[in-house]
Amino acid sequence: MDTAARAADADIARAVAEAAARRLIEVRDANPTLDGRALKDLGDAEAQLVIAATLTELAPADAVLSEEAADxxxxxxxxxxxxIDPLDGTREFSEGRDDWAVHAALVVDGMLALGAVALGGPERVLVSSEVDEHAPAQDGPVRIAVSRTRPPQLVEHVAAALGAELVPMGSAGVKxxxxxxxxxDAYIHGGGQYEWDSAAPIAIARAAGLHTSRLDGSELLYNQPNPYLPDLVVCRPELKDRIMGAIADALAAQPE
Incomplete structure (x- = not known):
């Protein structure tokens, strides 16, 4: 993909993420009395409508895999x-928090080409083509992002082995x-996800120079016949060996 084409696609990804995130904020503000499930469902549906319309206008010839549309x-x-993930972190969205996201990724000829993630609204959008490197290291223990509500037991074992601190937060894209x-410093997941949960943020993580893989070290692949992609690791490159070693030990210790 040449530079001009990549820039045009990055603009589309940003437009998709921004438009859906803007609509999600509008939906939440306009429906303060809806309960959690109803607000989640309405947000998913409205964001999907906006994304479908945006892609129809800007990329009408392209195929789409979305959590909220028929495959x-x-x-x-x-x-x-x-x-596409129109709303990643439905619980956080319905609770009025800002650690939810909208994901838009593009796969070209089987390879993850770029991604955009709107974090908690349209004002903060990360785009892979605009990320040069990850943030510098901080002093202190390794910090592992985990689910606010259901941290996997695997991650607790890895944290104990590394003397790491668990940092609870919302959606996979946010983590x-x-x-x-x-x-x-790392995000480790082993509890079940789909391609739309990780494609866009993984494109950003790769652009930033982070290690990304499955738990067994194999490559994360996208646009597969079965979009189920249940596990992943994202970490600072200098921590890769320690973290992957701890994961291998934790998996080996699990009962058959």
Missing amino acids: SAARLDASRVWI ICSVVTGQA
Whole structure:
């Protein structure tokens, strides 16, 4: 992909993330009395409508894989596929928090090409083409981003082995981006996810020079026939060996 084409695609990714995040804020502000489930469902639906309209206008020939739309096998033969999560972190969104995200990633000829993530609204959008490097290291223990509500037991074992601090936060996109921005040093997940949960923030993490992989060290692959992608590791490159070693030990200690 040449520079001009990459810049144009980055603009599309930003436009998708910003538009959906703006609509999500509007939906939440306009419905203060809705309960959590109803607000989650409304937010998902409205963000999907905005994203579908934006991609129809800006990239009408491209295929789409979205959490909130019917899948089509035609995407497997498409050269360009957008991988979309209209609202990552529905619990946080419904609780009025800002640690939710909108994900827009582009896969070109089977390779993850770029991604944009709107973090908690349209004002803060990270785009892979605009990220040169990750934040510098901080003194103190290793900080591992984990779920606010259901930290995997695997991560607790890794944290104990490394003497690490667990930092609770919301959506997967927020947790991955926290390693880019320096709020955390690693994010380890082993509890089940799909491609749309990680594609866009992983594109940003890779652009920032972070280590990204499955728990077993294999590559994270996107636009696969089955979009289930249940585990991942994102960490500062200088921590890779320690973290991957601790993960291997923790997995080996798990009962058959």
